[in-house]
Amino acid sequence: MKKILMTLRPVLLIAPALLGLAGCSDSANLSELDARIAEIKARPRGRIEPPPEFKPIATFSYGAHQLRAPFTPPVEEVPTDVPQGRKVEPDLTRPREYLEGYTLDALRMVGTINRPGEPLQALVLDPTGAVNRVRVGSYMGRNFGRVTEVNETRVSLMEIVPDGHDGWVERPRAVTLSE
Structure with missing residues (x-):
């Protein structure tokens, strides 16, 4: 039995290929297909409607990106009064430090x-992801904030802000350790 299968094996492998090729011969009747194609081509052609015109939508511009984020706690801003006889002004001639380009928030x-x-030096992360060293006497924030104290949990600084009457006042601020 095994010997018979071995001799018929080439025939069994070639037979399906020959049947497949027989289906591709020119002797098949394609007249039905040709008639259907001619019928479709003879139909009157329809007109495609143009796409509808879309009205432009007014874009929305978000204007509150400079404000405090809603999930950060508000910062206490208690302006201190300028003592009599002492005039507070920022030093506009000194070169600005890198962290003065960002808000304290x-x-x-x-x-x-x-x-x-x-x-002791504090490590402060800026919005670009860079970590910067800050020590007493460094400046940070956009309001001329001079670092007055660095401890394990916070950086205290004194900002010089406009008082609204053509003058300046000092305002204490702090940046605390993030968790």
Whole structure:
């Protein structure tokens, strides 16, 4: 039985291929197909309607992106009065530091560095994702904020802001350690 299958094996493999080729021969009757194609081509052609015209929609411009984010706590802004005889003004001639290009709300304290023999430095994350070192005397924020104290949990600074009467007042602010 095995010997018979071995001899018939080539025939069994070639037979389906020959049947498939027989279906592709020119002897098939294609007149029905040709008649159907001629009928479709003879039909009157329809007109395609133009697409509808769309009216432009007015774009919306979000204007509150400069304001405080709704999920951050409000910052206490308690302006201190200028003592008599002392005039407060920002030093407009000094070169601006890198962190003065951002608002304090955009800056986050992420840690501290304490090296022997050096004052404690805070690590502040800016909106670009870069971590910057800040020490007492550094400036940060857009309102001439000078760092007055750095401890393990916060950076205290004194900003100089306009008082609304052609003058300036000092305002204490702080950036606290983010969790």
